[in-house]
Amino acid sequence: MGDRIQKFEDLEAWKTARGLVVAFYGLTLESELAKDFGLKGQIQRTAVSIMSNIAEGFERLSPAEKRQFYNVARASCGELRSLSYVIGDVQPRLAARSQAMQADIEKCGRLISGLIRANEKRTVS
Numbered sequence: 113m114g115d116r117i118q119k120f121e122d123l124e125a126w127k128t129a130r131g132l133v134v135a136f137y138g139l140t141l142e143s144e145l146a147k148d149f150g151l152k153g154q155i156q157r158t159a160v161s162i163m164s165n166i167a168e169g170f171e172r173l174s175p176a177e178k179r180q181f182y183n184v185a186r187a188s189c190g191e192l193r194s195l196s197y198v199i200g201d202v203q204p205r206l207a208a209r210s211q212a213m214q215a216d217i218e219k220c221g222r223l224i225s226g227l228i229r230a231n232e233k234r235t236v237s
Contacts, residue, residue: 119170120166120167120170120171123166123170123223123227124223125166125185125220125223125224125226125227126163126166126167126170128216128219128220128223129159129162129163129166129185129220130163131216132159132162132163132192132213132216132217132220133156133159133160133162133163135213135216136155136156136159136192136213137156137159139155139199139206139209139210139213140152140155140156143203143205143206144203144205144206145199145203145206148202151195151198151199151202154195155192155195155199158188158191158192158195159192161184161185161188162185162188162189162192162220162224163185165181165182165184165185165188166181166182166185166224166227168181169181169182169185169227170227175231175232175234175235178231179228179231179232182224182227182228182231183228185224186221186224186225186228189217189218189220189221189224190221192217193214193217193218193221196210196211196213196214196217197210
């Protein structure tokens with residue numbers, strides 16, 4: 113099949129999302145956020161949601177199901193970006209670090225948008 117991606121682990125979007133999981137878990141476990149169980153849990157669940165929904169979308173055979181899971185992953189990028197503002201607002205010492213992570217969240221969202229567009233092109237063709 114040439115250079116066609118065979119597994120979700122090869123997707124740049126999934127790799128970027130995996131990096132977000134590692135980065136945000138690190139932030140929530142090694143900082144003042146470790147004791148803020150509500151915020152910490154929400155951040156961790158949201159980051160994992162992005163990565164997991166990309167994987168699940170890739171594994172779906174139905175183009176409509178693929179689109180749904182990729183859309184959920186894309187929306188979770190927005191949620192994680194919003195949560196990064198919460199981090200800065202409630203933990204000012206972490207503001208610069210969480211703001212720096214926003215670029216990676218935005219990159220992941222753009223990559224997921226690319227997956228959505230590619231999926232739509234395949235369904236039209």
